[in-house]
Amino acid sequence: MTLLLRMLVRDWRGGELGVLLGALVLAVTMVSGISGFAAALKSALRQESHSFLAADLVVRDARPLPASWLAEAAERGLESAQTLNFTSMLYAGDEGMVLASVKAVSEAYPLRGALRLSDAPYGELREHRGAPAQGSVWLEPRLFALLDIAIGDTVGIGEAEFRVAAAIRGEPDRAGGFLGVGPRVMLNAGDIPATQVVQPGSRVSYRQLYAGDPEAAEEFRLWLEAVVEPGQRLQSVETSQPAVGRALARAERFLLLAGSLAVILASVAVGLAARRYAERHQNYVALLKSLGADSSRVKSLYAATLAISWLLSLLLGWVLAWGLQLLALQSFAEQLTVMPSLLQPRPYFIGAVTALVCVSVFAWPSLGRLTAISPLRVLRSDMPLHDTREPRDYLLGLLAMVLLMWWYSADLKLTLVVLGGLLTVTVLGGLVALFLLRGGRVLGMQAGSVWRLALASLQRHGLGNALQLVVFSVAIMLLLLLALLRTSLLEGWQQQLPEGAPNHFLLNLAPDELGAVSTLLDDQRVRREKLYPMLRGRLMAVDGEALPIEAQDDDAATQREVNFTWSAQIPDGNELLAGQWWVPGETAAVSVEVEFAERYGMSLGDQLQVRIGAAEFGVTVTSLRSLDWESFKPNFFMVFPPGLLDSYPVTYMTSFYLPPEQKPLLNDLLRAHPTATVLEVDAIMAQLRSTLSQVSSAIELVLGLVLLAGVLVLIAGVQATADSRLRESALLRALGAGQSHILGAVAIEFLTLGLMAGLLAISAAETAFWALQRFVFELPYTPTPGLWLPTLMAAALLIGGLGLWNCRRVVSVAPAEVLRDA
């Protein structure tokens, strides 16, 4: 044991263990840190999604829900709230009267997310949690115009009177179903009895909301599932994933990918470091053996060295990973209602297992085989170096890498795509190395002496150079791939939310208002989308099969109200996937959004039965479209040809962009067109933007770390031939070669390697990028020809620079010192 400890201390002093330990620490840090951060991001995502429900779990029914459920939830440590939704007349003064959508909420509402209020109809927004005080109401801004009232005035609902306390501009659980309902009035649930509007038989939607510890909530959901009756609907997050959620989900996948790449880079670094360590220990082992150490002693010495290195790397790596998570999460602090724990065991466990696999699969083969070193080396130092790797080791390494990545990302597709890229680089790298280096020698014989020296050196280290080339290519490829994905993700988000994207929807415009509204908006230079006609219809049957009115299963296709529109051209931002857009004069046809069509099992040529008001008629599906639901533009499931719906009452809608300073325009608009509805999504968009910018900085941080890992691998790769280079340079200098001569040769050698590695890396990265975009991220792929030349140059300069920097010692150390040591 003392010998072992002494050996460790000496190795550390000699700097030989440091590189190996560094690579292991890097593996633990990257893997634990990134997976911890990804987990935290996931929990942020869940919270984000929950805020769109205003709870973790919601049950709704047309009849009052049992109070015992609330008690059951309380017993399980869950918070709860209740809401009632119904339609009722809102009175103001003697004549003002509007049909409003009333929502009565209990004190704890909302359990997740926040309400947005302002003290004037379109005044400055503030966030609020909790119900209105009893005796007061909050009104949607357009009601102020409709009823000609102000904050502080009195309004009536049923038998009760209320003071108007604020304008309500947003509520977390009002994401969908906003069309066709009246303007919102929110009051305290305690005031409902006083209004006397809720009577037996009234059309009321009752909701109970629950939130709390994820495990308790999940258990409660299971309990509820068993007790809910037909007609009672259970909603949880999975039923809807908002835009922010999707963005975060992509970010999480990106992080997992980055983490997987970090695993590979760390494995390569550990493998290279172990190889160098073993090479430097060959004489040591030969000497130990000549002094009487047997092979089991040597083996246990190195096994224990690795075990201790592993333990040390865990301690250091865990601390660093903790710091890394803290750093990354700090940028999210505002976004998170609950800061996720940095001491979740799983990320640290993953880091420990990764390092253990690195130690046993990537480091041990090199070190373990030291036991086979012949003690005769002590007499004959010119004995060829022991080849420390066998094909079996490489296969085992590859297998371990795949399993680690798979386990880590829990995504086989992602793993296979990255593996495909890796294999391409490795095989191509090996072939290119052999052919080019051999050809280079023939060329070099005709060239000047610096070139001849460089090319001869490239060829002499044939196998070592092939390995170096593959390592360089793999590292550059992974970094490129990550950078490409990052750019694509961020650009995708920016495209989705460009500056000036529509941030208000205008609905319920009567046909005779269109001219005035257009003029008003255009006069104020408001950028707007086209005006789309819109009418509510009902989908009754698909291909002769009538749809049920209601189904037990939430996912089952039922009759439903849909917004219909008509258009002569395919709407902006829509893409025709199948069939044909109508020719003029075509009637009884419909173009259906593709996901909607899938859900209802529709295909081209199917006959649909639809109802508008009391009229029912049939149409044929003549085309399928895809569209971007995250675009904040008017989007429709079903588009009809012009003319078909002319005889039905119709309203119009559009969306437009309004900067904050132009907000008061909404008052003028609504005063002039009191029946119109304005839906503000600017706050949601601002939130989305800020989340995305935070996710982006987190991604940049992780990318930076993986880059660091990549550069370390490059350095380890360059160092792989440093020893032999030192000896050769000493000899050359002893023979009279100048420093510039030797450095010139080194520069040419590494520039050539860098150029080849760059070429291999960009080819493989481009291919893998395509596959990842297509199969994993489901984003469009755009080739990046502009990246090729910069990559080649950067790779050549980076590798050349690292090579020169690393070899600066070969011309500064006295030749005699090196030759004497040899």
Added chain:
Amino acid sequence: MITAENLGKRVPMADGELAILKGINLEIKSGESVAIIGASGSGKSTLLGLLAGLDTASDGRVRIDGTDLQGLSEDGRAALRGRDVGFVFQSFQLLPALTALENVMLPLELKGDARASERAAGYLERVGLADRRDHYPRQLSGGEQQRVAIARAFAGSPRILFADEPTGNLDRATGERITDLLFGLNREEGTTLVLVTHDLQLAKRCQRQLQMDSGELHEIEPS
């Protein structure tokens, strides 16, 4: 106590096998000092490797105190080396990351000697390097490095010491001081010494001289 019978060593070459040692017979008694001389490439280091159990013969056998080295596994030979054999090499073979003291401690530590440090310090003192014990090899001159190597060779209390060109990397004056030290310690410890050299002056200080020539060994009769 060391005997070689009909010892041969062949290595495969591109155009067939090359015989480095041919039918060597040798007997070295306990406490004897023997020099093996010969030109470069004559096979003397190969013979040393076989006699010390660092390598295995293609033909014949080597016995140390009656133990047939051919019959031992590599680990068996390692155990024998640890117990009975010490080495001094031309290139010193000190570990650069270890201090002078730690280098000398190495064989003692391998034997599990609890007083390794103390005893190693004693040997360093005997070679005149007590004040350099914490120096690293790169901080020592060639002669000092070889003295550390000699201290290490004797620290394990070997019964046989194999020296491969011990003065080959040193200037004449330093070489002579090293030779004096080596033979002095050898006498004090009563060790059997097998020395490979191409230096006739050094060889003459041994009791017997053997000439290696193209893989064959001849006794040089005292003149």
